[in-house]
Amino acid sequence: MKKVLIVYNKIFPYRVPIFNLLAKEFDLTVTYSLGNSYNGRMDFNLMKLPVKKYNRFVVHKGSLYKLAQNFDVVIGYGDISWLSIMKLMFKSNRKYKVILWGIGLRASYKTRYGDRTIWDHVRYYLMGKSDAILFYSKEPIPLYLEQGFTKKKLFVADNTVKVLQSKITPDKSSIVFIGTLYRQKKIYNLLESYHAVKQKVDNVPILNIIGDGDEYTNIMNWINRHQYQNCIKLKGKIFDEEVLCEYFEKAIACISPGQAGLSVLKSMGYGVPFITKENAITGGEIFNIEHNISGVLYKEDEELENIIKDICYNKSKYIEMGLNAKIYYEKYRRPEHMVLGMKKAIEFVLQN
Missing domain, CATH: 3.40.50.2000 (Glycogen Phosphorylase B;)
Incomplete structure (x- = not known):
C-alpha cells in the first residue's frame, strides 16, 4: 500500500x-x-x-x-x-x-x-x-x-460527516440549533424571532439549543428573563452521536441564522431541513442546500419570524424537505x- x-x-x-x-x-x-x-x-x-x-x-x-x-x-x-x-x-x-x-x-x-x-x-x-x-x-x-x-x-x-441510521416520521415536535455559541452565528436573532412567534402562536415547537461557547451564560440569562425554561432547552455540548440522533429524529428543522458549516450535512443526513441566511458564514457547505426543496435560505433577519410561524402551521412541508435532504445526503454526501x-x-x- x-x-x-x-x-x-x-x-x-x-x-x-x-x-x-x-x-x-x-x-x-x-x-x-x-x-x-x-x-x-x-x-x-x-x-x-x-x-x-x-x-x-x-x-x-x-x-x-x-x-x-x-x-x-x-x-x-x-x-x-x-x-x-x-x-x-x-x-x-x-x-x-x-x-x-x-x-x-x-x-x-x-x-x-x-x-x-x-x-x-x-x-x-x-x-x-x-x-x-x-x-x-x-x-x-x-x-x-x-x-x-x-x-x-x-x-x-x-x-x-457520518451520521447514524435514523428514521423520518411525522411525529416531530421540536426545532434544533447545534454549534458553538458565538454571537456571530446570530443566535439572538433566532431567540428573538422565536419569542415574537410565541406571542402570536399557541403551539410553538420546543427549541433545543445544543452547544457551548462564549454566549452560553448570556443565553441562559435570556431564557430565564423571558421565563422560557419549558420551551427553550439549553443542552450544552453533546458528543454522543446516539443522543444527537435522538434530537434530530424529533426535529422539524435545524435553524442556524449566521453559520452554515458541517451542521448542514449532519442535519441533512438525519433528514432534517437546514434553515439559514443566504450570506451565512460557511466553508462551502451552504451550497448543498436547495432553497425550499431541502432547506430554506432567507435574505433578511426579519424573515425568520415568518419561517418559524410557517413551521408551526405547515409541519408536513418541512418533513417533506427533510426527506429530500436525506435523499440528497445518501446519494451525494x-x-x-x-x-x-x-x-x-x-x-x-x-x-x-
Missing part, C-alpha cells in the same frame, strides 16, 4: 470516520498539533507534532520535511499560515507529492466565503506549488481556473463520497 501522511491541525471527532475509510485504501498516518478531542477507534497511525505560533503563523518544531520523506503523498492542511507545510513544496529533491486540502478561499467569522483579501495572491502562488489541490466543495474551482490553474490538478472531496474525492487526488499525484 502507498504511504499517505495527513498533516492536520486538530483531531476532530467528525473527521475520524473519514480517515478510517481512507485507511482502508492507503497506509495512513495523521498528525495533529493543536489538540485531540477523540478517544474512540482509529484505524490509522496517529502522531502529535509540536508547533510554535507566531501571531497567526504556525511552524512545526521538528523537521516536517524529514518526516515527509518517509511517505509517498503528503496531504497538508490548506491554511497558508502553516508555514512548515508550505515549505514542503519548495524542496527540490523531495520524494513525496503534496496535496493541499481545505476551503481554498478565505472564510472566517470576520470574512465571508469568497471575499477578496490581501492574501489572495499569496494563496494562489502557494497553491500553485502543490501537485494537486483538494477542495471542500466545487465552488472555488472557477476562481482558480481564472488564475491560470489547470483543471486536472483541482479535485473536490465534498465536506461531510456520505463519507464514502468524500473519501472517493480524496482517493482520486492521491492517485492523480502518484501517476504524475
Whole structure:
C-alpha cells in the first residue's frame, strides 16, 4: 500500500470516520498539533507534532520535511499560515507529492466565503506549488481556473460527516440549533424571532439549543428573563452521536441564522431541513442546500419570524424537505463520497 501522511491541525471527532475509510485504501498516518478531542477507534497511525505560533503563523518544531520523506503523498492542511507545510513544496529533491486540502478561499467569522483579501495572491502562488489541490466543495474551482490553474490538478472531496441510521416520521415536535455559541452565528436573532412567534402562536415547537461557547451564560440569562425554561432547552455540548440522533429524529428543522458549516450535512443526513441566511458564514457547505426543496435560505433577519410561524402551521412541508435532504445526503454526501474525492487526488499525484 502507498504511504499517505495527513498533516492536520486538530483531531476532530467528525473527521475520524473519514480517515478510517481512507485507511482502508492507503497506509495512513495523521498528525495533529493543536489538540485531540477523540478517544474512540482509529484505524490509522496517529502522531502529535509540536508547533510554535507566531501571531497567526504556525511552524512545526521538528523537521516536517524529514518526516515527509518517509511517505509517498503528503496531504497538508490548506491554511497558508502553516508555514512548515508550505515549505514542503519548495524542496527540490523531495520524494513525496503534496496535496493541499481545505476551503481554498478565505472564510472566517470576520470574512465571508469568497471575499477578496490581501492574501489572495499569496494563496494562489502557494497553491500553485502543490501537485494537486483538494477542495471542500466545487465552488472555488472557477476562481482558480481564472488564475491560470489547470483543471486536472483541482479535485473536490465534498465536506461531510457520518451520521447514524435514523428514521423520518411525522411525529416531530421540536426545532434544533447545534454549534458553538458565538454571537456571530446570530443566535439572538433566532431567540428573538422565536419569542415574537410565541406571542402570536399557541403551539410553538420546543427549541433545543445544543452547544457551548462564549454566549452560553448570556443565553441562559435570556431564557430565564423571558421565563422560557419549558420551551427553550439549553443542552450544552453533546458528543454522543446516539443522543444527537435522538434530537434530530424529533426535529422539524435545524435553524442556524449566521453559520452554515458541517451542521448542514449532519442535519441533512438525519433528514432534517437546514434553515439559514443566504450570506451565512460557511466553508462551502451552504451550497448543498436547495432553497425550499431541502432547506430554506432567507435574505433578511426579519424573515425568520415568518419561517418559524410557517413551521408551526405547515409541519408536513418541512418533513417533506427533510426527506429530500436525506435523499440528497445518501446519494451525494456520505463519507464514502468524500473519501472517493480524496482517493482520486492521491492517485492523480502518484501517476504524475
